[in-house]
Amino acid sequence: DVKVTQSSRYLVKRTGEKVFLECVQDMDHENMFWYRQDPGLGLRLIYFSYDVKMKEKGDIPEGYSVSREKKERFSLILESASTNQTSMYLCASSFGQGSTDTQYFGPGTRLTVL
Amino acid sequence: KQEVTQIPAALSVPEGENLVLNCSFTDSAIYNLQWFRQDPGKGLTSLLLIQSSQREQTSGRLNASLDKSSGRSTLYIAASQPGDSATYLCAVNSGNTPLVFGKGTRLSVIA
Numbered sequence: 001d002v003k004v005t006q007s008s009r010y011l012v013k014r015t016g017e018k019v020f021l022e023c024v025q026d027m028d029h030e031n032m033f034w035y036r037q038d039p040g041l042g043l044r045l046i047y048f049s050y051d052v053k054m055k056e057k058g059d060i061p062e063g064y065s066v067s068r069e070k071k072e073r074f075s076l077i078l079e080s081a082s083t084n085q086t087s088m089y090l091c092a093s094s095f096g097q098g099s100t101d102t103q104y105f106g107p108g109t110r111l112t113v114l
Numbered sequence: 115k116q117e118v119t120q121i122p123a124a125l126s127v128p129e130g131e132n133l134v135l136n137c138s139f140t141d142s143a144i145y146n147l148q149w150f151r152q153d154p155g156k157g158l159t160s161l162l163l164i165q166s167s168q169r170e171q172t173s174g175r176l177n178a179s180l181d182k183s184s185g186r187s188t189l190y191i192a193a194s195q196p197g198d199s200a201t202y203l204c205a206v207n208s209g210n211t212p213l214v215f216g217k218g219t220r221l222s223v224i225a
Contacts, residue, residue: 004157033212040217041217042203042215042216042217042218043203043215045212048212058212088155090157090158092158097145097207097209097210097212098145098209099145099146099165099166099167099207099209100146100163100165101146101207102148102160102163103148103158103160103205103213104160105150105157105158105159106157107156107157108155108156108157110155
């Protein structure tokens with residue numbers, strides 16, 4: 001079974017702090033994704049990566065950066081956390097983008113910025 | 115730009131009822147359409163994947179259909195149970211871009 005793990009289930013940070021969210025997958029997947037999910041807005045793509053050291057902006061990259069130094073690990077960084085970044089953050093991975101490929105999701109990190 | 119819409123946003127049904135969740139998409143040039151389930155406070159779990167060349171897929175009490183030309187998919191749940199209560203999301207894979215998700219239908223099955 002594919003396993004996607006996220007470093008924390010719940011996280012509380014203060015405004016202005018630098019925040020690291022870690023995601024690790026164990027299936028040698030090429031693709032990894034970071035989303036945030038908010039009531040009424042659904043899932044929104046922040047950043048994604050199709051290969052090591054490669055990154056692409058999603059729909060809402062402002063205020064975020066990412067790092068993918070190893071294939072299995074994709075980190076989301078909030079350079080200076082703000083209250084409007086309070087949200088549920090979901091990481092996902094997939095083998096490819098083909099017709100039979102699906103995404104596997106981690107359990108999520110609920111981040112609260114005070 | 116692909117857009118995915120799910121109607122209704124929320125649905126409440128008595129246990130045992132058969133039900134249909136709807137998903138529509140604007141661009142029919144897709145690789146596949148996927149249905150996911152999300153329990154409160156959890157990640158998404160893949161339920162069914164229908165390739166663009168297929169008309170339907172079945173898993174247990176779940177049946178998903180795809181009409182690519184009209185930009186529609188339905189998820190049919192037979193003999194609903196309280197354990198089916200969750201949010202169901204559909205997502206479209208157009209191949210060169212990440213999945214595009216609908217906002218989901220929140221289902222409550224009342225015992």
